[in-house]
Amino acid sequence: MSKFVIPAALKELRFHLSQTGEASVPLRTFLKNNYNTLKTQLNYKLPILIRESYGIPPSVSARFERGEEVKRSLDGLDEKGVAEAFNELLKK
Numbered sequence: 001m002s003k004f005v006i007p008a009a010l011k012e013l014r015f016h017l018s019q020t021g022e023a024s025v026p027l028r029t030f031l032k033n034n035y036n037t038l039k040t041q042l043n044y045k046l047p048i049l050i051r052e053s054y055g056i057p058p059s060v061s062a063r064f065e066r067g068e069e070v071k072r073s074l075d076g077l078d079e080k081g082v083a084e085a086f087n088e089l090l091k092k
Contacts, residue, residue: 003037006046007090012063013038014049018056027058027074030082058082062089 015031017024031050038048058074072089074082 003034004041004087005090006038006042007064007092009065010046010062010090011065012047012049014051014061014063015059016051016053016056016061017058018054019052021055021058023075024058026077026079026082027060029079030086033079034083060086060089062092064092068092 015027017027035048038046042048058077059071060074061069061071063069070089070092072085074085077085
């Protein structure tokens with residue numbers, strides 16, 4: 001069984017984080033531990049964009065069919081909280 005349930009309507013994932021910010025550490029850890037799983041689960045077809053910028057709060061955005069976008073802030077969450085927020089985002 002896969003770790004994440006990816007809906008067919010999902011067209012793009014975007015992660016925003018700071019390269020050095022303490023608030024982004026849980027998201028960086030989440031990506032380090034789960035990026036390969038996500039890419040192989042999706043057969044490398046879904047774009048997963050990782051955008052780094054100094055001092056921005058961590059967040060994740062998902063673009064679905066018909067241009068619908070959903071964004072979640074990950075500020076103040078630990079790695080488990082990031083995973084839960086990510087799964088909630090996928091359920092939209």
